[in-house]
Amino acid sequence: MSSTWTLPDDLTLPEPTEFFPAAGEKLPQHWSKCFGCGDDQPAGMAMSFRAGNGLEVTGRLEVAKKYQGGPGVIHGGILSTAFDEAQGMACMALGSPVVTGHLEIDFARPIPLGSVLEFRARIDGVLRRKVYTSAEAVIVEGPTADPDTVVGTSRGLFLTITPEHFAKTKEFVDGEPTSPFGTSSV
Secondary structure, eight states: OOOOOOOOTTOBOOOOOTTSOOTTSBOOOSOTTOTTTOTTOTTSOOOEEEEOSTTEEEEEEEOOGGGBOSTTBBOHHHHHHHHHHHHHHHGGGGSSOEEEEEEEEEEOSOOBTTOEEEEEEEEEEEETTEEEEEEEEEEEESTTOEEEEEEEEEEEEEEEOOGGGGTTSHHHHHHOOOOTTSSSOO
8 A cells, every 4th residue: 555645845955964873884873772772772773874876775684583563574563663764764864853753664575584684775855844754665685675665664854943842752851862964953
């Protein structure tokens, strides 16, 4: 099933911020306690990301047994979280923090435990504070690896925010997280 998602006609494609890593370079985590990519999150997904060309990123997720939904396959909520993380990481190209406003997923094929997924996410365009994104996932390692077959797709709408958006949370006040670009943000 596919949605009726359509992009606004008046989107613009921004240039990546000067601080965004060059293609192929590793992207820093946006926050150490993030469930998706944080290294200070023992129960987290430990996703890793690299900058792609322009407004694109590539991410990886090892589908651990703890992510099981149906017998022997990934839980749809974990896959949704991974798509959210990948598209949010693509938004790092803008140099300002974002939050998810809308996310939709199309699940195309079962993904076996023990697989390694690669996510390819990109910014499709920006309209004021709205950032439109899309992504697809393929299995690059594991029993059904086929990097040419898309196993899921996603479309998202993210909203740019100011760093102060999270200022009332205990983690921000006590830990003052900083963005990978050297300014205070989450």
